Amino acid sequence: MGSPRTLFDKIWDSHVVDVQEDGTCLLYIDRHMVHEVTSPQAFEGLRNAGRPVRRTGQTLAVADHNVPTEGRDKGIADEESRTQVETLAANCAEFGVPYLEMNDIRQGIVHIVGPEQGFTLPGMTIVCGDSHTATHGAFGSLAFGIGTSEVEHVLATQTLLQKPAKNMRITVEGPLRPGLTAKDLTLAIIGKIGTAGGTGYVIEYAGEAIMALSMEGRMTVCNMAIEGGARAGLIAPDQTTFDYVKGRPMAPEGADWDKAVEYWSSLPSDEGAAYDVEIKLHTDEIAPQVTWGTSPEDVIAVTENVPNPADINDKNKAAAVQRALDYMGLTAGQPMTDVKIDTVFIGSCTNGRIEDLREVAAIAKGRKVAEGVRTLIVPGSGLVKRQAEEEGLDKIFKEAGFDWREPGCSMCLAMNADKLAPGERCASTSNRNFEGRQGRGGRTHLVSPGMAAAAAIKGHLADVREFL
Amino acid sequence: MQKFTQLTGIAAPLDLINIDTDMIIPKQFLKTIHRTGLGKNLFDEMRYDDNGQPIADFVLNKEPYTAAQILVAGDNFGCGSSREHAPWALLDFGIRCVIAPSFADIFYNNCFKNGILPIKLPRETVDQLMEKAERGGNAMFTIDLENQDVVDPDGNKHAFEVDEFRRHCLLNGLDDIALTLQKDEKITSYEGKRADEAPWVALQQG
Numbered sequence: 001m002g003s004p005r006t007l008f009d010k011i012w013d014s015h016v017v018d019v020q021e022d023g024t025c026l027l028y029i030d031r032h033m034v035h036e037v038t039s040p041q042a043f044e045g046l047r048n049a050g051r052p053v054r055r056t057g058q059t060l061a062v063a064d065h066n067v068p069t070e071g072r073d074k075g076i077a078d079e080e081s082r083t084q085v086e087t088l089a090a091n092c093a094e095f096g097v098p099y100l101e102m103n104d105i106r107q108g109i110v111h112i113v114g115p116e117q118g119f120t121l122p123g124m125t126i127v128c129g130d131s132h133t134a135t136h137g138a139f140g141s142l143a144f145g146i147g148t149s150e151v152e153h154v155l156a157t158q159t160l161l162q163k164p165a166k167n168m169r170i171t172v173e174g175p176l177r178p179g180l181t182a183k184d185l186t187l188a189i190i191g192k193i194g195t196a197g198g199t200g201y202v203i204e205y206a207g208e209a210i211m212a213l214s215m216e217g218r219m220t221v222c223n224m225a226i227e228g229g230a231r232a233g234l235i236a237p238d239q240t241t242f243d244y245v246k247g248r249p250m251a252p253e254g255a256d257w258d259k260a261v262e263y264w265s266s267l268p269s270d271e272g273a274a275y276d277v278e279i280k281l282h283t284d285e286i287a288p289q290v291t292w293g294t295s296p297e298d299v300i301a302v303t304e305n306v307p308n309p310a311d312i313n314d315k316n317k318a319a320a321v322q323r324a325l326d327y328m329g330l331t332a333g334q335p336m337t338d339v340k341i342d343t344v345f346i347g348s349c350t351n352g353r354i355e356d357l358r359e360v361a362a363i364a365k366g367r368k369v370a371e372g373v374r375t376l377i378v379p380g381s382g383l384v385k386r387q388a389e390e391e392g393l394d395k396i397f398k399e400a401g402f403d404w405r406e407p408g409c410s411m412c413l414a415m416n417a418d419k420l421a422p423g424e425r426c427a428s429t430s431n432r433n434f435e436g437r438q439g440r441g442g443r444t445h446l447v448s449p450g451m452a453a454a455a456a457i458k459g460h461l462a463d464v465r466e467f468l
Numbered sequence: 469m470q471k472f473t474q475l476t477g478i479a480a481p482l483d484l485i486n487i488d489t490d491m492i493i494p495k496q497f498l499k500t501i502h503r504t505g506l507g508k509n510l511f512d513e514m515r516y517d518d519n520g521q522p523i524a525d526f527v528l529n530k531e532p533y534t535a536a537q538i539l540v541a542g543d544n545f546g547c548g549s550s551r552e553h554a555p556w557a558l559l560d561f562g563i564r565c566v567i568a569p570s571f572a573d574i575f576y577n578n579c580f581k582n583g584i585l586p587i588k589l590p591r592e593t594v595d596q597l598m599e600k601a602e603r604g605g606n607a608m609f610t611i612d613l614e615n616q617d618v619v620d621p622d623g624n625k626h627a628f629e630v631d632e633f634r635r636h637c638l639l640n641g642l643d644d645i646a647l648t649l650q651k652d653e654k655i656t657s658y659e660g661k662r663a664d665e666a667p668w669v670a671l672q673q674g
Contacts, residue, residue, distance in 0.1 A: 017658045018651055022632045026651060028658055030669050038551065040501035051645070054655075057671035066499065080499035087501050121668065131550040131574060145574055147552035148503075149581035157648045159655060163631070195486060196544040199573055229547065231573050252668035260668050295486050316485050316542055323484075413549075415495045422518065434490045434548060436513045 004270035006167045007234050008202045011142040011267070015125045017159055027162045030124035030141075032154050033110045034061040034097065036088040037415070038129030042152035043091040053095045054158045060119050061092045062100040064109045065415045069378050069405035072102065081416060095155075108381020108407040111135040111349035115219065116383055118248025122237035122264040127154055132349045132431065133232075134225040138218035139245070140237035140267055142202070145226065165231065166200055166276040171207035174283030179465040181359065182217035183351060183429070183448035185209060185281075186224040187289035191299040193279060198230030201277065204269065205235050209283050215244040216355035223350045224431050227296040236268035288464050290336055291433045291446040293324035298433070300336065302451065302463045308332035327435055328443050329423070336461050339445070343426040344375045344456040345438070346402075346449055348412035351429035352380025354387050356449040360402075361393045363453035363467050369401035370459030376418060377402050378410040402456065414439045427455035470583035471641035475564055476610040477537030480527050481601035487541055488548035489575060493557040506553055507560030528561070532605035540594060540601045541568045545586075546575025555582045565611050567618065569594050580634045583641065585613060587628045596620070613639055 005013070018026040032055075039061070046053070053059060066081035076082035085102065092099035100107050106117065111132055114120040120136045126143035127133060129151040136143035150160055170193075172185055190197075203225050210221065218235045225233030242261055245251050252260045287301035298321075300307070309321040309332065325332065330339065346352075346360055357379065369375055377397055379385040385407055388394055394404050411418040412430035420426055420442025429452050433444040447455065450464040457467075497509045515526050522529040528536065539558070545568040546554060555578045558566070564584055569591040579586045589597070600607050600620050607621035613635060618626045637644060648655075663670055 018654050020633060024631075024633045026648065026654070028655070028662070037498050041503050041552075044501070045645075049645070051649075055670070058669075078499075084499050084501060123666075124669065129550060129552075131548065145550035147550055147555075147574060147578035147581060149552060149578065153645050153648065156645050157652075157655060158659075159648060161633075161644060161648065195547055196570060196572070199544070199570065226548075229544070229572060250671065256668045260666070263666065295488075316483075320485050413490075413495050415498065432488075432490070432548060434488045436494055437490050440494070440513055440518075 004273040006269040006273045006275065007140060007204055007236055007267055008142065008165070008167055009273070011123055011125065012164055024161055024163055026159050027125060029127055029154050029158055029160055030058060031114070031119055031126040032059045033114055033126070033128035033133070034059060034151065035065060035110050035128070035130060036063040036084045037065045038148050039091065039151055040084065040087045041148050042155060043095065045152040046095065046155055051156045053097055053155045056096045056098070058158065059097045059155070060114065061088060061097050062107055062110050062113050063088050063102055065409045065413065067102055067408040068416055069376070069408055069410050069418055072406050078417070105382040105386065108384065109349045109352060109409055111223070112352055112380035112384065115139065115215070116248065116381060118245055118251030121245060121251065122241055123267050127160065131226045132223055135219050135223040135349055137222040137225065137233040138215060138235050139241055140235060140264065142232055142234065144231040165202040167204065167274070168198060168201040168230065168277040168279065169204045169206055169275040170279045170281070172205070172209040172281045172283065173207045174209055176209055176212055176283060178468045179288055179450065180283060180286060181448040181450065182213050182220035184286055184289045186221045187291070187296070187299045187446065188281065188286045190224060190228045190296045191289070192281065193228050195227060195295050195297040196229040198225060198228040201230050202232045202234060203228065203230040205233060210235060211238065214355060215240060216353040219353065220350055224296065227431055237264045288448065288451055290451065290461055292328065292330060292336065293321065294327055294433055294435050295324070296431070296433060296446060298324060302336050302461065304336060306330045306332055306334045306336065337463065338460065340425070340460045341427050341455050342374060342424045343420060344373060344452050345411040345426055345428040345430060346376065346452050347378030347380065347410055348430040349380065350431045351449050352378060352384065354384050356429065357384070357388045357393050359449040360453040361396045363450050363457065363464065364400040364402060365396050367400055367457050369456045373456055373459055375402045375456050376405055376411060378405045379407045381407045411438050413437060427452045427461060469581070469641045469643060472564065472583050472585050472613055472638040474610065474612050474614065475537060476608055478532055478535055478605060479538035479540050479597070479601040479607070479609045480533040480536035481598045482527055482539055482541045483598055485542035486544045486547055489546055489551050489554040490548055492546070492554040493551065498551060498553050503556050504560055506557035507562070510557040510561045535562065537562055538565045538567065538609050538611065539563050540598050541566060543569045545571050547572035550574045552578045555579050555584050559584055567594060567597060580638060583638065585611065585638060587611070587618060589618070589626055589628055593626050
């Protein structure tokens with residue numbers, strides 16, 4: 001028996017193809033997801049060098065960032081967006097990469113499609129030219145975002161040159177109470193460690209509150225590992241994981257399934273495995289979260305007030321807070337629940353799954369969206385949309401006055417037609433509140449789906465617990 | 469990839485922490501299917517007003533920084549999205565080196581694939597360099613990757629660390645896909661072993 005290993009160590013060790021003298025490893029990549037924004041230059045590179053895609057079967061492509069969320073039968077109006085999506089389709093056809101086209105029921109956000117199809121499995125290495133690839137870590141797979149040059153490297157070689165990350169464990173103890181969701185946990189963690197706190201680490205999330213989450217909730221937590229600076233988040237696979245995966249179109253079956261479950265069951269960190277850093281939180285200290293600034297670390301409980309730069313000692317931090325307040329149009333000391341909103345966006349790879357939509361429906365049922373508030377509910381995939389409609393959630397949304405759309409990334413980053421106007425303020429279930437993220441001059445407050453629904457109904461940021 | 473050996477140029481001070489890749493190149497410019505042409509939109513929302521006119525007091529709009537080849541910035545530079553359009557935009561503008569106390573992992577990695585050298589230095593050193601960069605055209609910095617140091621306008625040398633393999637690739641302008649393809653046999657042998665141990669991994673070729 002060797003020394004005790006973490007979940008990360010085990011996945012890493014089983015994927016090393018070669019080690020160079022300086023410790024750089026050639027790491028095998030099991031699954032590669034491709035979307036239209038970060039792949040055209042990679043395919044062009046392959047074409048120029050006359051290289052094929054090494055493992056087309058382990059690659060899956062889908063367009064998500066540029067797709068419209070309404071009027072899809074008319075195609076994509078914006079010429080550049082249309083060109084990018086058409087380029088992906090043409091590249092996939094040329095190189096033999098499986099591609100889910102825009103009107104396929106399985107189309108959706110790449111990080112929602114992978115798990116739904118059983119393309120994402122425990123114990124794997126998974127990459128995509130997208131920082132929110134961290135989402136797939138919920139299955140106990142090492143999943144991280146890469147740039148376009150690395151997309152090309154994986155397409156050509158099915159490997160990446162990497163050095164191992166350090167191990168960080170974040171344990172969240174305590175039960176989840178009503179109104180407290182996976183989104184609140186992940187935001188509270190970022191608030192605690194900071195947006196660069198996880199740089200150089202892979203974060204393993206553990207503890208009672210994490211393990212009690214559904215797969216949907218676990219994906220929400222891991223999705224935002226990158227907002228804490230970590231390229232990847234991980235959660236040990238367990239029965240919840242296996243139950244989610246079983247029967248998915250690309251999941252193993254029969255004897256392979258049994259063998260896979262046996263292997264996946266060996267992956268959780270060994271007793272006594274060493275972590276470079278350990279962080280602990282308790283759900284008692286976490287209330288529903290909301291961001292006030294322009295970095296995901298600018299987060300507080302909804303019951304708190306906007307912070308004051310004068311209270312901060314670090315001059316760079318104080319300057320950043322002042323800049324954020326100016327951009328956000330907020331005043332130090334103002335209660336968060338006084339902040340009026342114009343728009344509510346519900347969706348994204350963070351919160352565009354069925355469970356998120358159920359959370360919204362529970363708040364929306366029998367209530368009305370406040371006068372003058374624009375709302376978008378964008379399901380994460382065609383399959384999420386269909387399931388929501390089968391459950392009658394769309395009727396609840398429409399009766400309450402929410403706009404029910406087609407699947408895609410939408411206003412999370414506003415590459416399609418869904419965006420904020422300058423000065424518009426949005427309660428958003430997405431993952432980034434950067435300046436201009438949802439549209440030039442737009443102001444974003446990151447919240448859970450229930451909190452977004454509560455804001456839509458009140459017309460200002462609100463504590464979801466008032467609705468429970 | 470363009471080699472990086474030694475660079476002498478103007479350094480522009482951008483004294484902000486957490487400069488994210490959405491700031492470096494906003495999403496409306498990610499619709500391109502090419503790597504070039506993004507320089508004019510580098511830092512677009514900080515650099516131009518709502519009418520597309522240059523904002524006079526933004527550093528890269530001021531002389532001599534319009535010709536900057538080095539950027540000095542605050543902590544956690546390049547956080548957020550994995551978009552390689554961020555280093556492409558920097559490169560297209562003419563910036564080949566970024567100096568900061570810390571970088572986000574994906575951005576840091578992407579730089580090396582594009583002939584850009586990201587240099588991590590202690591915060592106090594970066595604060596000093598930020599001040600010296602304020603002197604503009606009279607203050608040239610020299611970056612020497614061979615010797616691993618930054619020579620500031622006053623002739624002080626600041627040593628920096630860089631991963632040996634990445635340094636080697638930058639100094640020689642190496643394409644790492646070609647390097648990896650030399651290990652094709654090892655990859656094939658790994659795939660064979662993996663097919664026995666975890667037969668569910670290798671899905672049928674499309």
